[in-house]
Amino acid sequence: MQTHVTDPSGQGGLREMITLALPMVISHGCETALIFTDRVFLSRLGPVPMSAAMSGGLTAFMMMTFFIGLTGYVTALAAQYLGAGRRDHCALVVSQAALISLLAAPLILAARPLAHAFFRFADLPVEQALQQRVYFDILLYGAVLVLLRSCLSSFFSGIGHTRVVMFSAMTAMLVNVGANYVLIFGRLGVPPLGLRGAAYGTLMGSFCALLVLLATYLGRRNRREYAVLAALRFDRAVMLKLLRFGSPAGVEMFLNLLAFTSMIMLFHAHGLVTAAAVTIVFNWDLVSFVPLLGIQIGVVSLVGRYLGAGRPDIAARATRSGLKMACSYSLVILVLFVSLPAELVAVFEPHQADAIFSQAAPLATGMLRLAAFYVLADAVMLVFSGALRGAGDTFWAMCASVALHWLLVPVLALFLRVLALPPQAAWLALIAFLLIFSGVFYLRYRSGKWKTLAMAGP
Incomplete structure (x- = not known):
């Protein structure tokens, strides 16, 4: 149900932020559970399939990220059109994003x-590289499903109907977990497919989630309220607006994930033990990071809505509310990482004794404890970058984020390949850069320039 606030004193407050963002946090939590469960299942087969799924999955997602970032900007534009009282344009943005998605899938x-050349360049251990390519190839066929989900999820997030996105993500999680259990291990008369089964389960979950979104988007109430059928057309002005403001977000997302994937490849190329340790740590990092994206979407939506209504003061209040919510969640994660790192690592222990895991476990435990230093920095960075994006300050956000990410890639290469330092040293460098990221975005937000930007004009 769309959020309406009748009490002006409550606009942009914590209650409104929770009402809007909590379903998105749950949605991203479901996405996290989906990926996390995949890797836990694969870890039972051994650390190599688990590491291959992480690198292969990241690379497949990276191939889609420009278009995901571009079409994901439907959230901010729909929110601003809604705030400006132009409901029919909300659906027009979705139509343009869907057209982009359909054209993008064959290009991907x-x-x-x-991507295959990227794998060869990374110089990964042969055992991992072979499985990684198989997993990647299967996932890439589901690109159109991911892109269309991004369009529709962003629309519902922008207009405040975040429960629909939550139910869609829950559907994907339940279908994926069930399918993976059957396909990976071979249950209910199905032969065990191992890594292939994990990829097929992911595609099945994504398809079912898309059906939930489509059914709601094309439902009678939504068609009437947002003139959905009349919006099923090309609109040059809206398309140009989406390309103008969404392209920086897409470029940023692609370049950042390319940098992040390169970092993972550098760690994985260090050897199977380091690959297993880093994979375990980043699986838990998903738990700390991905739900925060739900809060970021809430910030983008409310900041965009209130700026569209000409209320930058309430947009600033919404940002503070998002920061309170994000930091509260991150504090819980911080405590877990500091107090229970060994127990968290043990979740990924294979069924049978494995020499690689035995060596990787103490390394992963130390790295996970160090990760507690940056969980609050993640919260700060995502909230303030969300406020900037909601306001349309996307070009600056892109340049800053990309520059900081790509500064880290040569640093890790220097530490791991040139100086041959242990992975713990490279991990500390990564943490230091994340702390810098959060400070840079806070300073940009504090400058106040974002309050003067607007996107939903004629």
């Missing part, structure tokens, strides 16, 4: 050889 598939 055509670029598959580039």
